[in-house]
Amino acid sequence: MNFQYLPILTSNSKEKSNADEIYELKTGSSAMPENSVSENLQLILYGWAYKMIYGRSPQKLILVNMVRSKKPKIQVLETMLDPVKEQKLLHLLFKVNEAIKKEAFYPNPKGGFGCNNCCYGLSCEYAF
Numbered sequence: 001m002n003f004q005y006l007p008i009l010t011s012n013s014k015e016k017s018n019a020d021e022i023y024e025l026k027t028g029s030s031a032m033p034e035n036s037v038s039e040n041l042q043l044i045l046y047g048w049a050y051k052m053i054y055g056r057s058p059q060k061l062i063l064v065n066m067v068r069s070k071k072p073k074i075q076v077l078e079t080m081l082d083p084v085k086e087q088k089l090l091h092l093l094f095k096v097n098e099a100i101k102k103e104a105f106y107p108n109p110k111g112g113f114g115c116n117n118c119c120y121g122l123s124c125e126y127a128f
């Protein structure tokens with residue numbers, strides 16, 4: 001199991017509380033742009049799953065980035081679940097699911113890190 005991608009849900013209660021927060025822990029060699037947290041598909045998906053499980057939105061989605069640089073630091077970025085971004089993600093999931101059912105290729109919509117580490121990157125016309 002790769003704990004780098006394991007989200008932390010801080011509530012198991014039916015009662016609403018300030019502890020309704022989702023943490024995503026990452027490691028990286030550089031700090032992330034401040035606005036990247038609100039576009040983070042993993043956090044949006046975790047927020048949606050949280051809503052499905054607990055019947056309410058999380059108070060905060062928090063990305064903790066442990067920066068492995070010469071001077072290591074911990075960067076904490078926060079956002080809230082945005083209904084528009086949530087709907088866009090669900091639409092994307094629907095399209096990917098349809099492609100899988102049809103056994104059709106659906107390129108990584110974000111590119112970047114995923115494409116950088118993909119073994120098809122050299123031959124894929126969608127690689128970023």
Ligand code: SF4
Nearest residue numbers: 107108115118124127
């Ligand atoms: S390089 Fe192509 S196959 Fe690999 S993750 Fe990117 S889009 Fe997908």
